[in-house]
Amino acid sequence: MRTRVEPPSASRDLRSRARSPSAGTERAWRKLSREIRACRRCPLGSFRTHAVVYRGSLAPRIVFIGEAPGAEEDRRGIPFVGRSGERLNAAIRTLGLVADSFGVLNVLKCRPPGNRFDRSAARTCRPHLDRQLALLHPEVVVTLGAHALRSVDPTAPPVLMAAGKPRGPSAPSVFPLIHPAATFRSRQWSERWARDLAALGDWYRSRDLKTQGRSEAWP
Numbered sequence: 001m002r003t004r005v006e007p008p009s010a011s012r013d014l015r016s017r018a019r020s021p022s023a024g025t026e027r028a029w030r031k032l033s034r035e036i037r038a039c040r041r042c043p044l045g046s047f048r049t050h051a052v053v054y055r056g057s058l059a060p061r062i063v064f065i066g067e068a069p070g071a072e073e074d075r076r077g078i079p080f081v082g083r084s085g086e087r088l089n090a091a092i093r094t095l096g097l098v099a100d101s102f103g104v105l106n107v108l109k110c111r112p113p114g115n116r117f118d119r120s121a122a123r124t125c126r127p128h129l130d131r132q133l134a135l136l137h138p139e140v141v142v143t144l145g146a147h148a149l150r151s152v153d154p155t156a157p158p159v160l161m162a163a164g165k166p167r168g169p170s171a172p173s174v175f176p177l178i179h180p181a182a183t184f185r186s187r188q189w190s191e192r193w194a195r196d197l198a199a200l201g202d203w204y205r206s207r208d209l210k211t212q213g214r215s216e217a218w219p
Helices: 023-038 071-076 083-095 119-136 146-152 180-184 187-206
Strands: 062-066 102-106 140-144 173-177
Touching: 023 119, 062 083, 062 119, 062 146, 083 180, 083 187, 102 119, 119 146, 140 146, 146 173, 173 187, 180 187
Parallel strands: 062 102, 062 140, 140 173
Antiparallel strands: none
């Protein structure tokens, strides 16, 4: 039987208190974005059309982290705007997230040849990711796929074991999902995505975010 995720009601969705980035955060973000777009520290920088930095709020409560840009992302310089992006956008609507509450980025900022995740490039790119998360300071990081999970949480089990459950008491909290591209491969993966997405929504709504401080920084 196909698993169906019902859109949450207005009283139970993931809308949350608005946050606004400081002027200092905005200046630091512009500087970092320029650095990423100019970066040539690994071979991927020589083959890209555009570096793919980010889309979303500069004061998000949730950040979705994918693995690497695809062809459409490379062409437009925006993360998750291809077929997988359509699936992610549908998930964001299902969760009830409003535009100023989330952001989307990738571990790799440049498209790898053949869309094969490059671990060496990921190590080179890691300072960019860390600085992005430190500036965005999200309450929740949702990883999309095995490589994104391992990049954020190297101690995590395989993604099929970890997906659909929050990872420990860290700040920010990490909630793994399979990659949305997997949902196009079979009904099994599509149903797994829907179940884990529903679990994410239930878990997030159950969190008492109002009582949590914002002093923790991304390590």
